[in-house]
Amino acid sequence: MSTAxxxxxxxxxxxxxxxxxxxxTPYSYRMVPVPRSISSSCGTALxxxxxxxxxxxxxxxxxxxxxxxxxxxxxxxNNFSLKALFKKGKDKDGIE
Amino acid sequence: MESNSKILYLDNAATSWPxxxxxxxxxxxxxxxxxxxxxxxxxxxxxxxRFLYNAREKVASFFQVKDPSRIVFCYNATDAxxxxxxxxxxxxxxxxxxxxxxxxxxxxLGRLRREGIITTTMVPCNYEGDxxxxxxxxxxxxxxxxxxxxxxxxxxxxxxxxxxxxxxxYKNGALSLMDAAQAAGSIPINASEVxxxxxxxxxxxxxxxxxxxLYVSEDIDLKPWREGGTGSHSDLDHxxxxxxxxxxxxxxxxxxxxxxxxxxxxIEKTGIYQIHEHENKLTSHLLxxxxxxxxxxxxxxxxxxxxVSVVSFLLEGVDPGELGDVLESVFGIISRTGLHCAxxxxxxxxxxxxxxxxxxxxxxxxxxxIDYVIHALxxxxxxxx
Numbered sequence: 057m058s059t060a061x062x063x064x065x066x067x068x069x070x071x072x073x074x075x076x077x078x079x080x081t082p083y084s085y086r087m088v089p090v091p092r093s094i095s096s097s098c099g100t101a102l103x104x105x106x107x108x109x110x111x112x113x114x115x116x117x118x119x120x121x122x123x124x125x126x127x128x129x130x131x132x133x134n135n136f137s138l139k140a141l142f143k144k145g146k147d148k149d150g151i152e
Numbered sequence: 153m154e155s156n157s158k159i160l161y162l163d164n165a166a167t168s169w170p171x172x173x174x175x176x177x178x179x180x181x182x183x184x185x186x187x188x189x190x191x192x193x194x195x196x197x198x199x200x201x202r203f204l205y206n207a208r209e210k211v212a213s214f215f216q217v218k219d220p221s222r223i224v225f226c227y228n229a230t231d232a233x234x235x236x237x238x239x240x241x242x243x244x245x246x247x248x249x250x251x252x253x254x255x256x257x258x259x260x261l262g263r264l265r266r267e268g269i270i271t272t273t274m275v276p277c278n279y280e281g282d283x284x285x286x287x288x289x290x291x292x293x294x295x296x297x298x299x300x301x302x303x304x305x306x307x308x309x310x311x312x313x314x315x316x317x318x319x320x321x322y323k324n325g326a327l328s329l330m331d332a333a334q335a336a337g338s339i340p341i342n343a344s345e346v347x348x349x350x351x352x353x354x355x356x357x358x359x360x361x362x363x364x365x366l367y368v369s370e371d372i373d374l375k376p377w378r379e380g381g382t383g384s385h386s387d388l389d390h391x392x393x394x395x396x397x398x399x400x401x402x403x404x405x406x407x408x409x410x411x412x413x414x415x416x417x418x419i420e421k422t423g424i425y426q427i428h429e430h431e432n433k434l435t436s437h438l439l440x441x442x443x444x445x446x447x448x449x450x451x452x453x454x455x456x457x458x459x460v461s462v463v464s465f466l467l468e469g470v471d472p473g474e475l476g477d478v479l480e481s482v483f484g485i486i487s488r489t490g491l492h493c494a495x496x497x498x499x500x501x502x503x504x505x506x507x508x509x510x511x512x513x514x515x516x517x518x519x520x521x522i523d524y525v526i527h528a529l530x531x532x533x534x535x536x537x
Contacts, residue, residue, distance in 0.1 A: 066384065066385070066392070066394045067382075067384045067392065067394045067397050068201050068383055068384055068397075069205065069208075069221055069394070069395075069396060069397065070394075072201060072202060072205040073205075075202075076205075087198055095387075097384050097385040097392065098383070098384035098385070099383060099384070099386070100198060100201075122394075
C-alpha cells in the first residue's frame with residue numbers, strides 16, 4: 057500500500073512559506089486541502105513523498121517555517137477515491 | 153478669467169491622483185482572474201493567498217521589515233491606528249501624543265480617555281509646527297505606555313524629529329507608534345526603528361483607497377480589534393495567536409492590495425529619491441511663487457529637508473473655503489480647505505477654526521502646473537475676485 061506524507065501548518069502564511077522554500081529545491085510536493093482524517097489549524101497542507109520527509113523537515117526548520125505536525129497517510133484505493141476516478145489528476149511532480 | 157474645463161489636481165495629500173497605469177490594471181486583473189478568497193482551501197483561493205503572501209513580502213521589504221508576518225493589512229490608516237491603539241492600550245495606561253496628530257489618532261484616544269481607560273498628555277507645537285521636545289521629555293510618567301506621533305504633518309508638511317522622539321521614548325521605557333500616513337512613499341522609512349508603524353496605501357504609495365496597514369514589532373502582542381474568519385484554526389471561537397492572521401479577519405481588499413503592490417513597484421522603479429526630489433522642486437517653486445504675492449501667509453517650512461510636499465497658506469481677508477471654491481470653479485484647481493481633520497495642529501499654527509488652503513503637488517504634477525497656480529493666485533489678488 058503506497059503512502060503519502062503531509063505537513064500541517066498553524067497558518068496559511070506558514071504553508072506558503074514552506075511552499076516558497078521547497079520551490080527552490082528538486083523535491084516533489086503539492087499544496088493540497090488538508091485530508092479530513094487529519095486535524096489542522098490551517099486548511100492547506102503540504103503533501104510530499106515520505107522517503108524525502110527528513111530532508112524536507114530539515115529545510116523547513118532551517119528556514120524557520122512553523123509547521124504543526126507530519127502525518128503519513130495511506131493513499132486511498134477504495135471505490136470512493138475521487139482521485140482514482142480522475143486519473144488525470146497526476147501532476148508533473150509525480151505527487152498525486 | 154473665463155471659467156474653463158481644465159482640472160489641475162493638487163490634493164495629493166488627501167489622496168494621490170492620477171495613479172500609475174499598472175495600479176488600475178492590477179486591481180482589475182485581481183477581480184477578473186484572482187478572486188478566490190485568500191486563506192480558504194481550494195486552489196483558486198490558494199492562488200489568491202500566494203498573491204497576498206508576495207504582497208506582504210513586498211510591503212515588508214519596502215519598509216525594511218525582516219519578518220513579513222509582522223505586516224498586517226488594514227483598510228486604511230485610520231483602521232490601522234484603531235487596531236494599534238485599541239489592541240495595545242489597557243486600563244491605567246498613559247499615552248503621549250503631539251498637537252500635529254490627525255483625528256484618526258485624536259478620536260480613538262479621546263474615547264479611551266473619556267471612558268476612563270487611559271490618561272493622555274499632548275505635546276504642543278509652535279506656530280511653525282516644531283514640537284516641544286523638552287515638554288515631551290518631561291511628560292513621561294511611570295505608567296506611560298505609548299508615544300504616538302505623526303511622521304509628517306498633513307497640514308504644514310513639517311517632518312517631525314522622529315529619531316529624537318523615538319530615542320526619548322525608549323529611554324523612558326515606552327513604546328513608539330509612528331503614523332506614516334503622510335510620509336510613506338514620499339520619504340524612505342525604516343519601520344523597524346519604531347515599535348508600531350501605520351501607513352496608508354492611497355497617498356504617496358500611489359495605491360487605491362481602502363488599503364493600508366500596520367507594522368507590529370516582534371515584542372508586541374496586540375489584542376485583536378476586529379474578529380472573524382481567517383481560514384485557519386476554524387475550530388476556535390477566538391482569533392488564532394499567529395501573525396498576521398491574529399489581526400486580520402474577514403475577506404481582505406484583494407483588488408486594493410494588488411493596486412498597492414503596483415504603486416510600490418512604480419516607486420521602486422522610479423526611485424523614491426527621484427520622486428522626493430521632483431516633489432521638492434515643485435513645492436519649493438510653489439512656496440517661492442506664493443511668498444512673492446502680497447497678502448499670502450505661508451505655513452510650510454521653506455527648508456526642503458523639513459517637509460513633505462504639502463503647502464498650507466492663507467490670503468489675508470479671504471475665507472479659505474471661499475478661496476478654495478474660486479480656485480476650483482474659476483481656475484479648475486483642486487485644493488483642500490478647512491481643518492484637514494487635524495484641529496489641534498491648526499490651533500498650534502494659529503489657523504483655527506477657519507483652517508487654511510492646502511495645495512499638495514504629487515509626482516505627476518509639473519512646473520507648468522505650479523506656474524498656473526501662482527498665476528491664478530496673482531490674478532485673484534489683483535482682481536480681488
